[in-house]
Amino acid sequence: MGVNSDPATDPKKTTHLFFGPQHPGVTGNMSIEMWFDGDQITKAITHVGYLHRGFEKLMEKRLWIQNFPLVSRICVPEPDINEECYALAIEELAGIEVPERAQWIRTLVLELARFAVNLMAFGGQAGTLGLGTGAMWGITFRDFVLDLFEELSGARIYHIYIQPGGVRRDLPPGFENRVLEVLKKIEERLPELDRLVLNNAVFKMRTKNVGVVKPEWIEEYGLVGPVARGSGSVRDVRKDAPYEIYNKLDFDVVTETGNDIFSRAMVRRREIDLSMSLIRQILDGMPQGPVATKLPNLTEWRVPAGEYYSRVESSRGEYGYYVVSDGSLKPRRVHVRGPSYVHAVPLLERMLVGANIADVSNIMVSLTTCPPEIER
Amino acid sequence: MKFTDVISPFLAWSRAVKKVDTIPYPKQQNPGADRYRGFHINDTEKCIGCGRCETICENKAIDMVKVEGVEPTQGDSGLRPKVDYGRCCWCGLCIDVCSTGSLGLTNKYSWTTEDPGSCRYTPGVDKKSWDNEEKGFRQDNDVLGWAGSPREEMEIETPEKRIENFDEVVKGYTVQQAMDEASRCIQCGLCISACPAHMHIPDYLKAIAEGRFVDAVKLFYDNNPLPEMCGKVCTRECETVCAMGYQGESIAIRWLKRFACEQFESLADVLALDAQPGEPNGKKVAVVGAGPSGLSAAYYLSRKGFEVHVYDRLEEGGGVAWYAIPEYRLPAKGISRQMEVFEQAGVIFNYNKDIDSKLLTELEGRFDAVYLAVGLQKPSDARIEGEDIPEVKPAFDFLMKSPEKGEKLTGRKIIVIGGGNVAMDTARTCVRLGADVVLSYRRRIEDMPADDEEIHEAMEETIDFRPKTIPIRIEKTKTGIRYFYHEAVMVDNPEGGRPLPRPRDDVEHTVDADILFSAIGQTSDIEFISEAMQKEMEIKWGRIIVDNHQYTGYKNLFAGGDITPGEGDVITAIADGLRAVQGIINRLK
Numbered sequence: 002m003g004v005n006s007d008p009a010t011d012p013k014k015t016t017h018l019f020f021g022p023q024h025p026g027v028t029g030n031m032s033i034e035m036w037f038d039g040d041q042i043t044k045a046i047t048h049v050g051y052l053h054r055g056f057e058k059l060m061e062k063r064l065w066i067q068n069f070p071l072v073s074r075i076c077v078p079e080p081d082i083n084e085e086c087y088a089l090a091i092e093e094l095a096g097i098e099v100p101e102r103a104q105w106i107r108t109l110v111l112e113l114a115r116f117a118v119n120l121m122a123f124g125g126q127a128g129t130l131g132l133g134t135g136a137m138w139g140i141t142f143r144d145f146v147l148d149l150f151e152e153l154s155g156a157r158i159y160h161i162y163i164q165p166g167g168v169r170r171d172l173p174p175g176f177e178n179r180v181l182e183v184l185k186k187i188e189e190r191l192p193e194l195d196r197l198v199l200n201n202a203v204f205k206m207r208t209k210n211v212g213v214v215k216p217e218w219i220e221e222y223g224l225v226g227p228v229a230r231g232s233g234s235v236r237d238v239r240k241d242a243p244y245e246i247y248n249k250l251d252f253d254v255v256t257e258t259g260n261d262i263f264s265r266a267m268v269r270r271r272e273i274d275l276s277m278s279l280i281r282q283i284l285d286g287m288p289q290g291p292v293a294t295k296l297p298n299l300t301e302w303r304v305p306a307g308e309y310y311s312r313v314e315s316s317r318g319e320y321g322y323y324v325v326s327d328g329s330l331k332p333r334r335v336h337v338r339g340p341s342y343v344h345a346v347p348l349l350e351r352m353l354v355g356a357n358i359a360d361v362s363n364i365m366v367s368l369t370t371c372p373p374e375i376e377r
Numbered sequence: 378m379k380f381t382d383v384i385s386p387f388l389a390w391s392r393a394v395k396k397v398d399t400i401p402y403p404k405q406q407n408p409g410a411d412r413y414r415g416f417h418i419n420d421t422e423k424c425i426g427c428g429r430c431e432t433i434c435e436n437k438a439i440d441m442v443k444v445e446g447v448e449p450t451q452g453d454s455g456l457r458p459k460v461d462y463g464r465c466c467w468c469g470l471c472i473d474v475c476s477t478g479s480l481g482l483t484n485k486y487s488w489t490t491e492d493p494g495s496c497r498y499t500p501g502v503d504k505k506s507w508d509n510e511e512k513g514f515r516q517d518n519d520v521l522g523w524a525g526s527p528r529e530e531m532e533i534e535t536p537e538k539r540i541e542n543f544d545e546v547v548k549g550y551t552v553q554q555a556m557d558e559a560s561r562c563i564q565c566g567l568c569i570s571a572c573p574a575h576m577h578i579p580d581y582l583k584a585i586a587e588g589r590f591v592d593a594v595k596l597f598y599d600n601n602p603l604p605e606m607c608g609k610v611c612t613r614e615c616e617t618v619c620a621m622g623y624q625g626e627s628i629a630i631r632w633l634k635r636f637a638c639e640q641f642e643s644l645a646d647v648l649a650l651d652a653q654p655g656e657p658n659g660k661k662v663a664v665v666g667a668g669p670s671g672l673s674a675a676y677y678l679s680r681k682g683f684e685v686h687v688y689d690r691l692e693e694g695g696g697v698a699w700y701a702i703p704e705y706r707l708p709a710k711g712i713s714r715q716m717e718v719f720e721q722a723g724v725i726f727n728y729n730k731d732i733d734s735k736l737l738t739e740l741e742g743r744f745d746a747v748y749l750a751v752g753l754q755k756p757s758d759a760r761i762e763g764e765d766i767p768e769v770k771p772a773f774d775f776l777m778k779s780p781e782k783g784e785k786l787t788g789r790k791i792i793v794i795g796g797g798n799v800a801m802d803t804a805r806t807c808v809r810l811g812a813d814v815v816l817s818y819r820r821r822i823e824d825m826p827a828d829d830e831e832i833h834e835a836m837e838e839t840i841d842f843r844p845k846t847i848p849i850r851i852e853k854t855k856t857g858i859r860y861f862y863h864e865a866v867m868v869d870n871p872e873g874g875r876p877l878p879r880p881r882d883d884v885e886h887t888v889d890a891d892i893l894f895s896a897i898g899q900t901s902d903i904e905f906i907s908e909a910m911q912k913e914m915e916i917k918w919g920r921i922i923v924d925n926h927q928y929t930g931y932k933n934l935f936a937g938g939d940i941t942p943g944e945g946d947v948i949t950a951i952a953d954g955l956r957a958v959q960g961i962i963n964r965l966k
Contacts, residue, residue, distance in 0.1 A: 065437035069470035134389055141398045148410075155482070155514045156416035161468045169473070169519060173412065197389045295522040299474060300432050301560040301586060324932040 009035045009043040009354075022051045026129055029372040031345065033365075037358055045353035047346045053376040060335040065091060065165075066299045068332070073159045075337060075373045078121060081114040082315040083322075084163035088333070089244065089311035090324035091165040095304045102290040103167030108245045109283045110153070110162060111313070113180070116276035117146040118316040120187070122369050123269045126262070127198045129362045130207050135198045142190070145183045148261065150175065167293030173281035177284045184277050201268065212352055212364040222348050225340045227272070227317020227333065228368055229263035235256045237364070250282050262367040270288030272316070294321035303328055317341060317369050339374025411482030414467045414514045416485050417460050419501035421447060423479035426454035427565035427620040428478055430471035438464035439471060451571050452618030462496040469514050473523045476620040477563065483513035518624045525625025529558035529674035531632055536837035540808050542706040543781045546834060549630070552588075555636040555824065561621055561628050568615035568630065573944070573952035574600045578615055578630055586632050594647050595855040601951055602676040602718065603669055605644070605711045610636025610702055612946040624816075638711075641954050646888040654723030655682035660965050663688065663744040668696020669947045670938030671750035673954025674961075675724045681962060685724050686744070693717065697752055698947050701776040701799070703806050734907040746933040746961045749921070750954065753899035753939045759794065763851035764895065766856045772896035773804040780806050787811035792816075792860050792888055794848060795896030796825035800815070801835045803894045808838050815841045815888050817862060819878045846880055849885060857891040862868040903938055908928050910934075917942070926960025927953055935960055 008014065008367050021032030030052040032240040034046045056075055060068045073080035085107060092099060099107075123212045124139015147157040152173055154162035198204055214232045218224060231237050239247040255271045258265035296302065301305040306328035312321040318340035345368065352364055399409060409415050419443070431439045441456035449455030458480065472480055480500070485507035490496065498505065518524045532548040539546050550558065562582040569575050584593040595806045597604035611631050619627030641647045660683050664671045667689035670737070675685045692699065694716050699707065720726075730736065732751060740747050756771035763769065772793065789812045793804045796818035804814045816835070818825060820842045825832055836842060845865040852859045864886060865878035901919040903911070913931040915922035920942045923929055927937045937953030939945050 039847075063435050064433075066470065069434065069471065070435055071467055144398075151413060152410040153412070155410065155412040156467065159468070160467070165522075170412065170517060178687065193389065196385040200382055200385040202378050203386075205382060206378070234679070291520075293521050295526060297557070298526070298561045298563060299523055300429070300563055301583075303560075 008042075014038055015043050020361055022048075022075045024362075026365070027253055027366055028370045029373040031370070031375070033348045033349070033353070033361065035272035035353070035358070035361070040358045042356050042358060043352050044363070045350050047350055049345075049372055049375045052372045053375075056373070056377040057239050057335055057337060062331065063330065064300065064330055065302055065304055066296075068335070069164060070159070070161050072101070074163055074336075075339075075377065076315075076366065076371060077158060078118045079114045080159055080161075081110050081163060081315055082313050082320050083337070084161065085244075085313050086109060086236045086311045086320060086322035087311070087324070088163050088165045090309045091304055091324050093311065093326065094307045094326050095165070097166045097169050097294055100294060102171075103292045103294075104245045105283055105287045106172065106292060107163055107166050108250075109180075109280060109287075110160070110168070110246065111154050111245070112276050112279045112283065113146055113149060115316045116273060116280065117143040117150075119269045120146070122366070123198070123266060123273065124365055125192065125194040126208070126266045126269070126363075127201070128203060129366045130203060132198065132201065133192065133206065135364065136192075137151070138194050138197070142194075143188050145187060148181055149176075149180055152179070164293065164295050169293070173294045177287070178283060180280060184280060188277060195270070198266075205263065207360070207363060208266060208367075209259070211360055212265075212356070212360045212367050213260050214265075214352070222343050224318070224343065224348065226267050226315070226369075227268040228318065228340075228344055228348075230254065230256045231268045234259045236319070238312055238319050240314065244311075244313055246283075249286065250279055252279060260365060263369045282319070301330070303330055304332075315340070316374070317344070317371065337374065337377045339371060341369075341374040344368040344374070379530075380465065385845045389525060396846045406487065409486050409513070411484065412690070413484035413486060413510045414469045414482045415485050415510070416472075416488065416505065416507050416698055417458075417465075417500040417947050418481050418483055418505075418508055418510065418513075419499075420456055420479040420481075421456065421501040423477050423579055424457055424501070424621065425452060425567065425620060425623075426456035427476050427563065427567060428454070428458075429474050429476050429563050429565060429620065430458050430627065430797070432563070433470045433474045434465075435468075435470070435918065435941070436464040436466055437463075438466075444499060449570075449966065450952050451614075452567055454565075454567060457502060458905055459497060461921075462498075472516050473521055474525055474715055475516055476565075477623045478516045478518065478571055479525060480514045481513060483507045483510035485696055501574075502695055517526055518625070522625070523846070525621050525623060526561055528626035528629055529554045529561075530630065536834075536839070539705065540838050541576055545708055545810055546705050548628075550636045550641060552640075555589060556586055556634055559583070559633055562586065563620060563910050565620045567618045570919035571614040571618040573949045574955060575826050575939055575952075576601055576615075581637070582628065582630070582633060585637055588805075590637050590640045591647055594641065594644060595651055597634060597637070598652065598718075598742050600955055601948070603715060603951060604634050605638040605715055606669065606698065607631070607708065607948055607951070608633075608638055609707050609711075610698070611948050612944070614948070633697065639712075641815075642714075643717065644714050645721045646720070648718060652722045653682075655680045658682035660684070660745045661743070662746045662748065662961060663740040664748045664750065665689075665737070665740070666696060666750035666752060667728075668752050668938060668950065669692070669696035669698055670748055670752075670950035670954045671696070671748065671950040674723075674748045674750065674935075674937065674957045675954075676719055676722055676953060677958040679719075679723045681844070685960075686727060687724055687727050688730040688732065688736070690903075691731065692728050694726060694728075696778065698950075701773060701802070703802050704781050705805070705808065705809070705810075706802070721908060732905045734905050734910075737905055738907070741932065741934070745965055746935060748954075748957050748961070749929075749934065749936040749940060750938040751901075751905075751940050753945075754902045755900050756895070757898040758846065759895040759897055761794075761848045761851060761895075763858075766851055766853050766858060768853070768891065769851055769893045769895060772799050773899060775926075776802055776806065780810065783810075789813070789892070790857070790888075790890040791815070792817060792858075792890045792893040793895065793896055795898075796820065796822075796827060796844075797896060797898065798827045798831055800830040800894075800896035801827045803896050804840050807894075808840060813841070813960060814839075815890065816842060817843045817846045817860070817888075818844070819847055819865065820875065821845060821867060824875055836937070845878060851893060857889065858893055860888045860890060860893060861885050862888075882961065899939075903940070924960075925956065926963065927957035927959050928964070932962075933964060 072083040121126035154160035162245025323336040822847035867876040
């Protein structure tokens, strides 16, 4: 002893505790090592490694097409962004044209996924404060969307639906109407969720002026998504570098200026409305035509050599794939760049210092950190 | 803090009296969606065991296993996919790439068993409760096209242009086209067993796909010393069983072979050390006939260290396959390139030597073994009244005499009788020489033994096809001949087999012409085998019956090619040669 001269971790003055990895308040499988004095955190270190499955290395050992069932597993709530990023990169490298209808369907899928994630995340924010009903309702609403995914792609969670050259199947007959029905059902019940969460004294007290992300940190850390937009940023890949058909849709970037957990929750709440509006616009403008470009023999497919960084806007912010091909049957390198790395490691460690111990999972969920993005 | 903020959360209680969203599982179970990716099914009758599902499965959850009751046949490996549900992730890639579309996923997703072993099962063979489930994730090749794709188009000369000369009809692939076409191969290997010579087809297609053309040529020569010839006129059994042919078009294996050979000026240089004589073993073998079968035996015997002497009645090697097939299908310029390889491999050629019983006896005495590959040398009789008129000629002899160098037939009228490749070649050659050609065949066009491609191309070339015409007689006229025929109707064959042509009525139709070529087949001429020798072996319909290693049963005499019963095509003849090599090695050991 005695070696530790840092007052923040002084064993005589602070308590040392691990939060996670098996804890319902932690997002995914990660842990935070904390020192606290009373109930004030003096130091926090993010630990990952409990979920490492070596995605990036595995991808180098598989045929190009075989990575589709794998990439979707990097994110459980929103697998489609992974498929989209990977497909965009391959299409760019191999010079594949995506039919117009496929682009519309892809955008529909991406928005439906964002819609489902935000419903769950919005309710989940209440869940971290012990308001379990809100969390359950959010998950229930998400389930209605998963029914749609099941019908569209054949699976509820891992859709494996977006493929290079388009999508795997056309929309089933009458699918558009069922999407609208689900939107209507959720829209009718959202005010109830609002009353339960947003108009809740407990929620307001626990989230306003808690977990503040200062606007100057956005540039400092490279923050993206709702975390940045909750602090006044207008960063959104859908607007800044439109992919698929986002430039044909009419929308404004959702932004709040409260800098705290409440405004981040508000961003998510308003993103739900935005997604509904976008989905309706997509269904209105959906053209007819083929949904996939024919690909070469998949088991002998050599994607031309080159490198490409593809990016999309996920529910957590800018999400990118750096894909390198050496012209062989398998990718030379795939790097997954998710926003959680900055959000869960440097930013969270900084935000937790001085925070109340009861607010740890509250802050963490407000950043919607996702460990598989950190340890690919 | 507003008062409503304290009250409003309690409004959630209103949900307590409304319909719940959750379902009381397991009392109520929702079925999977129509497209749900649930448990596997497989139509084992439709499945050909190509193993593409096994290749594409990223979890290695599929093993191809031998199944009782499913025997391997040509075009079916006899294996069926076994799925391991400890590894499967139900991504459905196996469904989308299934070359026959036999594999599917049902919308059943819930199953309880006491036997963990039953989670590894062969769909369609091991009975499961979901075997007859209609709904689920099924292949839609029209959308994705992963299970079969169209062939790379080969450029073909237009009929109007090609009848003006003897240039090759097909123009060949470009390098990019060939590599694209070869990369369509899924490496299932069903073609290997279909090829009489069992060529290493998936391997050389892979080599071509990767641009390793030298390797491809070396792989050809492993079991086919005439790849360029086969690249142009092979009957291509391999393409009939190709797994890509079920939902797309089979891979152009023949054209790719042709492509790889044409990349090089000299095949002998490409093969270099791979086509040298083997270490001499002191044994000598005589090969009679320098056709595909004889050359094949000669090449591999020489590579094994035998001293090989080839005897042929013609001036050059290649046999009738080379001489009789017209320039526009098989240009003569390729022959020297292929013959160089044989010379480099140490084969000794003796041309202009007609075989007779004296020479055969002599060879038998001088050599340790003799391989007879003399082919069929005598045209069949047409058995039509008037066939001895001088204007009625055997088509085969006409083709053998390099007609493209002979006199023009401009303005003359030719009748060709027959429906095989020789008939097509004769008719098309005559058209190129400027003649008007009528082609008469007893049965329907679909019954013609010629290659579909040949028939199709011939029909484009202004040839007057008269199928279902039964010849009656030929009469001599002042200017030429008159051919009489009945129109036929097809009646069922009481003994089974192809329907038989019967005259429709008594009406005699006629065609006037200058020359009539009869192309109704070839028969063997085995007079060179002495009677004493013939007694020692089995001869049926003029063909020598041989065992699995082409052994005739007489001393050290082997036979192969058209002189033995078989398909009568180039690749079968080459395969006979390969088998004879093994037979000779076994016998002279």
